[in-house]
Amino acid sequence: xxTVLEPTTTDTDDVTPAAEPLLVRRPRSSTGFWSWFxxxxxxxxxxxxxxxxxxxxxxxxxxxxxxxxxxxxPNGRILSADAYNQVFTMHGxxxxxxxxxxxxxxxxxxxMPIQIGARDVxxxxxxxxxxxxxxxxxLFINSSFIFGGAPNGGWFGYAPNTSITFSPGHNIDYWVxxxxxLGISSTVGAVNFITTILNLRAPGMTMFRMPAFTWMTLVSxxxxxxxxPVITVALFLLMFDRLFGANFFNVAAxxxxxxxxxxxxLFGHPExxxxxxxxxxxxxxxxxxxxxxxxxxxPVVIVSGIAIGFMGxxxxxxxxxxxxxxxxxxxxFSISTMLIAVPTGVKIFNWIATMWGGSIRFRxxxxxxxxxxxxxxxGGLSGVTHAVSPHDxxxxxxxxxxxxxxxxxxxxxxxGIMSGIYYWYPKVFGRMLDEKLGKAHFxxxxxxxxxTFGPMHFVGLAGMPRRIYTYSDGMGWNVYNMIETVGAFxxxxxxxxxxxxVYRTHRGPLGAPADPWDARTLEWxxxxxxxxxxxxxxxxxxxxxxxxxxxxxxxxxxxxxxxxEQPEPEALVDPSSVHMPSxxxxxxxxxxxxxxxxxxxxxxxxxxxxxxAVITLSGLxxxxxxxxxxxxxxxDGGHGGHASPEPSAxxxxxxxxxxxxxxxxxx
Amino acid sequence: MRLPPRKGVTPMADITAVPGxxxxxxxxxxxxxxxxxxxxxxxxAFLGSECLLFGALISTYLLYRGKSVSGPTPHKIYDIPYTxxxxxxxxxxxxxxxLALAAIQRGDSRRLRVWLLATAxxxxxxxxxxxxxxxxxxREGLTIKTNLFGSSFFVLTGFHGVxxxxxxxxxxxxxxxxxxxxxxxxKAEVVEIAGLYWHFVDVVWIVIFTVVYxxxxx
Amino acid sequence: xxxxxxxxxxxxxxxxxxxHHPSESQxxxxxxxxxxxxxxxxxxxxxxxxxSQGITNGALLVLxxxxxxxxxxFFMHLRFDKPVVRRxxxxxxxxxxxxxxxxxxxxxxxxx
Numbered sequence: 001x002x003t004v005l006e007p008t009t010t011d012t013d014d015v016t017p018a019a020e021p022l023l024v025r026r027p028r029s030s031t032g033f034w035s036w037f038x039x040x041x042x043x044x045x046x047x048x049x050x051x052x053x054x055x056x057x058x059x060x061x062x063x064x065x066x067x068x069x070x071x072x073x074p075n076g077r078i079l080s081a082d083a084y085n086q087v088f089t090m091h092g093x094x095x096x097x098x099x100x101x102x103x104x105x106x107x108x109x110x111x112m113p114i115q116i117g118a119r120d121v122x123x124x125x126x127x128x129x130x131x132x133x134x135x136x137x138x139l140f141i142n143s144s145f146i147f148g149g150a151p152n153g154g155w156f157g158y159a160p161n162t163s164i165t166f167s168p169g170h171n172i173d174y175w176v177x178x179x180x181x182l183g184i185s186s187t188v189g190a191v192n193f194i195t196t197i198l199n200l201r202a203p204g205m206t207m208f209r210m211p212a213f214t215w216m217t218l219v220s221x222x223x224x225x226x227x228x229p230v231i232t233v234a235l236f237l238l239m240f241d242r243l244f245g246a247n248f249f250n251v252a253a254x255x256x257x258x259x260x261x262x263x264x265x266l267f268g269h270p271e272x273x274x275x276x277x278x279x280x281x282x283x284x285x286x287x288x289x290x291x292x293x294x295x296x297x298x299p300v301v302i303v304s305g306i307a308i309g310f311m312g313x314x315x316x317x318x319x320x321x322x323x324x325x326x327x328x329x330x331x332x333f334s335i336s337t338m339l340i341a342v343p344t345g346v347k348i349f350n351w352i353a354t355m356w357g358g359s360i361r362f363r364x365x366x367x368x369x370x371x372x373x374x375x376x377x378x379g380g381l382s383g384v385t386h387a388v389s390p391h392d393x394x395x396x397x398x399x400x401x402x403x404x405x406x407x408x409x410x411x412x413x414x415x416g417i418m419s420g421i422y423y424w425y426p427k428v429f430g431r432m433l434d435e436k437l438g439k440a441h442f443x444x445x446x447x448x449x450x451x452t453f454g455p456m457h458f459v460g461l462a463g464m465p466r467r468i469y470t471y472s473d474g475m476g477w478n479v480y481n482m483i484e485t486v487g488a489f490x491x492x493x494x495x496x497x498x499x500x501x502v503y504r505t506h507r508g509p510l511g512a513p514a515d516p517w518d519a520r521t522l523e524w525x526x527x528x529x530x531x532x533x534x535x536x537x538x539x540x541x542x543x544x545x546x547x548x549x550x551x552x553x554x555x556x557x558x559x560x561x562x563x564x565e566q567p568e569p570e571a572l573v574d575p576s577s578v579h580m581p582s583x584x585x586x587x588x589x590x591x592x593x594x595x596x597x598x599x600x601x602x603x604x605x606x607x608x609x610x611x612x613a614v615i616t617l618s619g620l621x622x623x624x625x626x627x628x629x630x631x632x633x634x635x636d637g638g639h640g641g642h643a644s645p646e647p648s649a650x651x652x653x654x655x656x657x658x659x660x661x662x663x664x665x666x667x
Numbered sequence: 668m669r670l671p672p673r674k675g676v677t678p679m680a681d682i683t684a685v686p687g688x689x690x691x692x693x694x695x696x697x698x699x700x701x702x703x704x705x706x707x708x709x710x711x712a713f714l715g716s717e718c719l720l721f722g723a724l725i726s727t728y729l730l731y732r733g734k735s736v737s738g739p740t741p742h743k744i745y746d747i748p749y750t751x752x753x754x755x756x757x758x759x760x761x762x763x764x765x766l767a768l769a770a771i772q773r774g775d776s777r778r779l780r781v782w783l784l785a786t787a788x789x790x791x792x793x794x795x796x797x798x799x800x801x802x803x804x805x806r807e808g809l810t811i812k813t814n815l816f817g818s819s820f821f822v823l824t825g826f827h828g829v830x831x832x833x834x835x836x837x838x839x840x841x842x843x844x845x846x847x848x849x850x851x852x853x854k855a856e857v858v859e860i861a862g863l864y865w866h867f868v869d870v871v872w873i874v875i876f877t878v879v880y881x882x883x884x885x
Numbered sequence: 886x887x888x889x890x891x892x893x894x895x896x897x898x899x900x901x902x903x904x905h906h907p908s909e910s911q912x913x914x915x916x917x918x919x920x921x922x923x924x925x926x927x928x929x930x931x932x933x934x935x936x937s938q939g940i941t942n943g944a945l946l947v948l949x950x951x952x953x954x955x956x957x958x959f960f961m962h963l964r965f966d967k968p969v970v971r972r973x974x975x976x977x978x979x980x981x982x983x984x985x986x987x988x989x990x991x992x993x994x995x996x997x
Contacts, residue, residue, distance in 0.1 A: 122705040187716065195708045195709045198701050199699035199701055199705055199708055225712060225716045225977075226716055229723065230719055232720060233720060233723035233727070234723075236822070240822055245811065246812065246822065247814060247815050247817075248731075253814055254731070254734045254815050255731075259730060262991070313983075325991050621840070701967055703966065703970060712973050714974055715974050715976055715978070718974075718978045718980075722981035722985045723985065726985035726988070729994060730989060747927065748927075751927045758916070758919050761919075762912060762916035766909060769908075769909055866956050866960045867961070869956060870956050870957060873952045876949075877926065877945050877946065881926055881945050882930075882945055
């Protein structure tokens with residue numbers, strides 16, 4: 001291919017010619033602001049995911065506060081009905097797709113490879129593409145606020161309510177295209193994580209020697225892989241109805257609204273397991289470390305997780321109990337829904353048994369993990385009541401359901417994720433979050449959470465429907481709603497405490513040890529923050545919790561005995577001696593075409609859509625033609641600006657400067 | 668259980684980066700836990716998810732079979748002999764694809780290109796056949812807007828057609844790469860993986876042809 | 886000409902060494918079988934086996950399944966590859982069949 005902008009090169013001495021650059025030279029640097037746009041390092045991508053999704057957590061939380069302000073009193077005047085529909089739709093869509101899923105992805109990205117002893121994921125550029133597609137999809141769907149109105153059909157988008165007849169305007173179009181882009185991001189991420197876990201484990205790490213978090217990553221990835229295509233089809237069908245006059249949800253032409261519900265919930269139910277399993281994995285890591293006991297019944301915990309993944313495909317109709325499907329279908333899915341409580345309950349018992357008799361250290365990470373167990377159990381119990389379909393008939397579309405899913409998603413997923421943040425913070429950023437502020441965060445978060453969502457059980461059973469923008473006086477709901485609103489602001493206050501903690505932590509110095517918690521898994525055997533190449537020497541694993549067993553053994557009475565030759569955390573090595581994949585523009589380029597396609601399609605500017613497709617396809621093509629590692633970058637280690645002509649070992653100070661690379665990750 | 672300390676572990680060759688190539692060679696495959704290359708595992712995982720995608724579209728067609736309230740119906744509009752020829756063409760393209768793979772596996776670049784081109788041509792013939800079929804249906808009064816049959820038929824076969832078209836683009840790219848000397852025998856797996864995608868698209872048509880065309884709507 | 890072993894593909898229980906491939910002539914035989922099966926399918930679609938459309942439909946589905954399996958096993962090499970990829974693909978396939986038939990059943994398809 002002809003090179004157009006071949007700059008005067010500084011590395012004319014290079015031995016091997018690079019692949020011909022396409023239009024500009026391939027980026028080499030992994031430092032500096034712009035390197036964040038071309039990074040393919042799983043750790044940096046993990047940090048990008050984490051920061052971006054936390055920002056959306058604040059936005060989604062703001063939307064929640066608007067909801068609570070509107071509902072604090074009867075006949076609220078803060079939001080009109082139409083505005084309320086947009087706010088509650090975006091609150092749900094944001095929290096699910098732009099917060100919990102990408103926060104989980106942040107952990108999958110950063111933690112899973114170092115738990116299995118890998119240098120990166122199987123497809124580093126694809127990983128970057130996942131992130132950029134997520135970011136651009138998130139911005140795209142939120143841009144609707146300024147382009148005529150945000151999605152307003154609920155996060156579940158029931159058709160034909162969301163068809164063009166009943167939802168004229170572009171709100172739903174943004175929802176459809178936004179979710180399609182986010183689906184692409186998660187699907188390719190799933191392929192990446194599955195391949196990584198199946199293929200790139202360190203020698204000796206059999207599947208049942210993998211950490212619980214890695215296992216839950218794998219199960220979640222399979223759920224994503226198989227569930228996302230279903231909602232993809234549903235979204236396309238809706239899109240064809242809205243844009244091209246198809247009849248999939250056109251009742252007059254014989255269309256069936258239940259088609260939407262089936263396709264959506266076939267995705268939607270596995271989706272909730274996608275939302276919770278990663279947090280369960282985190283809790284399975286944290287509890288053993290802070291109880292100084294191995295995870296009780298590790299094989300059973302793993303198999304239960306797998307069982308939840310399987311069985312999660314057999315329960316979706318429980319979201320449709322009130323649609324008149326008839327006693328056979330309803331009974332079958334009632335039973336299957338009750339059955340899925342079993343593996344879930346098994347895990348809870350295993351977590352309790354892990355703590356039982358342990359020597360517990362009540363660090364913040366542990367508090368959040370314990371909070372998970374308690375709050376998720378409450379949410380699970382209300383879930384079991386939903387399984388009983390006659391009971392569900394009363395609960396459906398009331399605040400009782402809202403209580404249930406917030407207990408499992410906030411009380412479950414968010415508590416678990418917070419636990420993971422406190423636990424792995426030193427590994428990611430080389431600094432420990434403050435414990436005092438952490439505890440203040442935990443307690444206000446716990447209290448605020450229960451104040452907000454606890455009363456919803458009661459007000460729901462007292463008849464308050466969901467998805468209403470206001471309610472009349474005299475229903476008996478006023479006090480509950482006011483308490484819930486107060487609770488929401490307590491949560492907001494607790495988030496501020498957390499943000500203060502983060503700010504103060506980053507004002508302070510680096511210096512977290514490699515293994516501050518005396519933990520069990522491989523990631524704690526390497527420096528904090530993690531060097532670019534992860535492991536200088538890929539470890540050979542001999543058991544589950546291999547790192548723990550290199551530190552401790554047990555005497556005849558089963559008591560822990562510290563081994564005399566304590567393993568050192570790995571010393572840093574010359575990064576240029578380690579082969580790492582090279583940064584690339586093209587994942588970002590390929591992603592950029594997607595919102596262009598979206599805007600073109602929504603506004604029926606077909607030429608714009610075609611340009612977007614061309615951008616994406618060109619990006620993909622150039623990416624395919626580019627090798628994953630540039631030959632003359634091998635000795636660069638991906639470090640520092642320009643390649644030196646010979647592979648030379650940087651001096652020790654340069655190494656030490658190189659080490660906190662990950663620590664700049666928040667820069 | 669005493670375990671030896673970590674020091675003294677010999678460094679492993681890097682198993683994520685593949686220096687210098689688009690393809691992965693068998694050497695790379697031997698560095699993985701499963702013994703299969705990352706690319707192959709990834710493609711099969713992707714094809715697994717595509718089963719869910721096409722299944723949803725096919726099930727939608729089945730749901731709405733016979734339920735159109737007006738407009739043309741399948742038995743009035745299908746031309747089975749015509750579509751049979753088209754299906755046969757696509758089926759044969761799987762043969763030429765696998766012959767292309769066999770060629771590169773034994774190092775015969777010329778034959779590789781011949782068979783790649785043949786596959787792309789057969790695929791393009793199939794697509795032309797589809798285009799002609801679509802336009803004649805439209806002329807006979809069946810569009811995506813007409814009724815449930817029109818919507819579900821065009822979306823299902825249209826998705827399939829887009830997949831075939833992307834496959835043709837991939838095949839022509841491989842043909843071009845080979846022409847420029849960039850697809851040697853060591854990179855046979857690239858052709859194999861493209862082939863997996865191509866065969867899958869053929870296999871989906873096997874299902875569509877039977878379920879949509881051959882099994883009649885009452 | 887192919888340099889690969891010409892062991893009978895159909896009865897080969899020679900596992901998994903990735904080097905095992907059917908020969909060119911074996912591929913052509915498989916393609917011929919696929920063509921014949923297709924012809925049978927098309928013929929069947931014009932007839933009613935045993936006077937019943939239900940049986941004809943069943944036969945058509947069986948034939949389609951055979952073609953599907955042959956392409957997957959031989960052209961896609963699943964028969965000779967490591968089990969992990971077979972499980973990945975078949976997992977998705979079986980899941981798709983189960984959930985889609987299940988939901989169609991709840992909506993009254995396939996039942997009288």
